[in-house]
Amino acid sequence: MAQYLRAQVDTLTDLVDAVRADEPDAVHRMRVATRRLRSALATFGPLLEPVDQLRDDARWLGRRLGAVRDAEVMAARLADHASGLGDDEAVAALGRVLEERHRTAHAELVEALDSPRADDLTRALDRFRAGPLVPGASGKDLRRRVRKDHRRVVRRLEAALAEDDPAVRDPLLHEARKAAKRLRYAAEAVAPAVGKPAVRLAAAAEELQEVLGEHQDAVTARALLEGLRPAATEAETWLHARVALVERDLADRAEARVPRARRRLGRTKVRGWLG
Numbered sequence: 001m002a003q004y005l006r007a008q009v010d011t012l013t014d015l016v017d018a019v020r021a022d023e024p025d026a027v028h029r030m031r032v033a034t035r036r037l038r039s040a041l042a043t044f045g046p047l048l049e050p051v052d053q054l055r056d057d058a059r060w061l062g063r064r065l066g067a068v069r070d071a072e073v074m075a076a077r078l079a080d081h082a083s084g085l086g087d088d089e090a091v092a093a094l095g096r097v098l099e100e101r102h103r104t105a106h107a108e109l110v111e112a113l114d115s116p117r118a119d120d121l122t123r124a125l126d127r128f129r130a131g132p133l134v135p136g137a138s139g140k141d142l143r144r145r146v147r148k149d150h151r152r153v154v155r156r157l158e159a160a161l162a163e164d165d166p167a168v169r170d171p172l173l174h175e176a177r178k179a180a181k182r183l184r185y186a187a188e189a190v191a192p193a194v195g196k197p198a199v200r201l202a203a204a205a206e207e208l209q210e211v212l213g214e215h216q217d218a219v220t221a222r223a224l225l226e227g228l229r230p231a232a233t234e235a236e237t238w239l240h241a242r243v244a245l246v247e248r249d250l251a252d253r254a255e256a257r258v259p260r261a262r263r264r265l266g267r268t269k270v271r272g273w274l275g
Helices: 002-014 016-020 026-047 052-085 088-113 116-130 139-161 166-194 196-231 234-256 258-266 268-274
Strands: none
Touching (some): 016 026, 052 088, 052 116, 088 116, 196 258
């Protein structure tokens, strides 16, 4: 696991200049490395040196990276849906709004990277990378921590699927997605020590994460379009409504795939090694 942790730190620090320049995929790659690091610190924190401040600072950076990445994803997603609906002027207006969101988020990210807190985070990462990352952790310790993450996913998913009201269910599915992502990263972290059983668990968690991610992206897109309604022209409102219908259909399709992903995560072959 130490190698896994160091790899995330290396990726995060190596991408700073590329992120400043907004190079293609740089923000996405740094965000993934930050998420993996945060997830590992959350899951295995009791087995590591004190990491609370490092987790807080990584979360702070992750939120700023997330604002940029979310703007990128929404811009590409909604432009793709809108492009086939005609009314080039309304499509262009939507594109300008989303591009402005991206520019604003990236400027705030660069400001964050120039801040004293970012300097503190860099020094903390250097110390963390140089230290004994997992002092004295046994295979049993690692398995127990991953098992806890697996149970968290199951609980959150059951709570979400028990709700009939989409306004309640959708946020709960998002929480289940975050738990699945944490489980995936935890399984990936221990895979070098555990082998194929951890790889199977990571793959099952990733499948669930991706299905729930597709659902959440569609929910987020619809909420974004709803937020644009007060300032939209009649033509833009029509376009937003058509795109929102596409997103609703995509959300429904993704949700229909959740039970299959849930069953895979619960198979003995996938989770049996957790005990």
